[in-house]
Amino acid sequence: MSNANTPTVRTGVFPVHNNIFKFGVGGLDSTEEQMLTPANLENFQPNFDNTIEEWYSMDNEGWRSALLTGKGWSIAFKGKRTIGDPANDYIASLMLRVGREACTKFRWTLPDGLTVNQNVVIAVTNNGGGDTTNVGGLEFECRSDGKPVVTLPESTSESSSESESSSESESENEGGN
Secondary structure, three states, X not given: OOOOOXXXXXXXXXXXXXXXXXXEXXXXXXXXXXXXXXXXXXXXXXXXXXXXXXXXXXXXXXXXXXXXXXXXXXXXXXXXXXOOOHHHHHHHHOOOOOHHHHEEEEEEEOOOOOEEEEXXXXXXXXXXXXXXXXXXXXXXXXXEOOOOEEEXXXXXXXXXXXXXXXXXXXXXXXXXX
């Protein structure tokens, strides 16, 4: 059985719970040790925003040209408010924060191993609410802030790493002769 916080490269279909989300509980200055997964997240809905500029030039005889010129994303999370869980407590504590105080580091590891590291803005939309017979909810939106650092899955980068390693070895051997 694998650790829930260890990404596993997979093929085929997968359950949604194979996505791994980590939030820095120390804000934008979070260390690796402060990157934690909140307890009891139940649902996430990603949304990718694209800015596409379109134009109709004479040389295209009136046909549209287009270029993707901007990108952003957000994820709406729903879960249960779990008092005592450090990541859940941290996110709940952002409920009344504004400005840079509502920002933190974020990591999303997809089931295929692709990893997105990014600064994000956290907007809490529900901290403990619900029907009287419900377990208190924690709902928030995580919105991208700046350009992400994307790491490709190991299976994709292994072949390029092997060729880079052999090229480096060849260069080292040539330089040593």
